[in-house]
Amino acid sequence: MIVTIISVIFILLGLLFFLGAAVGLIRFPDFYTRTHAAGKGDTLSSLLVILGFAVYQLKDFHGFSHDWPILLVILKLLAVSLFIFLTSPSSTHALMDAGWEDKVEPEIGKGRPNHLNDDCGKF
Amino acid sequence: MIFAFDIVILVFLVIAAIISLSVKDLLSASMIFGIYGFLICLLWAEMGAVDVAFTEASVGAGISAVLLVATVYNTKRKSSD
């Protein structure tokens, strides 16, 4: 019972962050902030949802000798979350880097410096 | 087979198909075609055809999107109609 409640809390938290990512993707003004919202929110919420699934698997776990296949399932889910943890931020970085190389204009407030053309090609 | 899940996937499938046909930018069209492939993969996995779903996930959503992007990169990006 307590395991189910914990997993539901994890999954609901993940869905909340998914909602935040979606709202940020629509509401933010320019390319960079939108990618930021999508990348950050997506990674964290996927991790939380998969963690919730992993915790939910413990529902039928009674003893190590009999229920060890459940631990294998949890290990696979954790491997999936590790994969997402590695790929999702770096794909966001690749997208952002491609936009920077392609000189997509950021939205900048009045009087603030624009660093877009400072070091293109040097990095 | 869960009927409500089926309906949701099929609606998204039709939307993705129409958008990928009607959008002018061919790069966007190929990315949305990847989404279409992934939705079809979900539909097959949900219907129980796991082998076919695995093939579609690796070919339709993985390789073919990359091949389409490579082709768009080496030709032109705007659609003529």
Place this chain on the structure above:
Amino acid sequence: MLSKVFATIAVVITGGILLYGVSDFPGFGDPHSPANAGVPGQASISQYFITESYGDTKVPNIVTSVLADYRGYDTMFETVVIFAAGMAIFAILRVVGDDSERKPRRKQESSFTNGDHSRIIIGTTCRLLVPVIQLFALYVIAHGHHSPGGGFQGGVILAASFIIIALAENLNSALKRLSETNYLKIACIGILIYAGFGVMCQVLESDFLDYGVLQPILMTDGPEMARSHSMLGVEIGVAFTVTAIMFAIYANLSSRGLLRDGL
């Protein structure tokens, strides 16, 4: 504009006819449909596969046993189709000899390996991920008997790992790992493995691709285990061809057949 109107009319008519045809189908998973229950006086073939395929081949995954054994001839020519597609791309796009007329879209000299640091994050992530992806691809190939998967899917995943190297660094560092002569050789070897299993059965005085007679060569317990093991060999052949051809298609498409300065 007029052509679009006509196309829309044609699509609507065709879709209507197809939907009308679908209305005659049996329901999803209907046990009394002809495909599941058979026509009167004749048992259905899917019943045979479900009840007998494990006894015939000792392969738990029915899909694999049907694909690689019962209709192995069909799968062999599917592999040949992939091979022919790769050869067609090669014949159309590849530029051999003087290639000064065709220019690459963009010179790509920078690479993570020769001192340019713009791709350090992407390069490091791909170096971490590529071995895992290749291991998973080999698992999919070898475990196709027991779980979804097989030669085709595993080969595509293996090719995707090489494509990831080409995307993260550049095409040359991927071609350093799987060069042009090598992938052409591997594609041919894959088909030869598949056809070789068939011809070997003919040499042992049986039908083409009738794996049961390979039992004395494979030294298994019975013809069933010989079928299971030969299916693994056939899947490996498919994986060879698919890996090589998928990577060849990507390399030729992304670099306009020059095999340098790709995407």
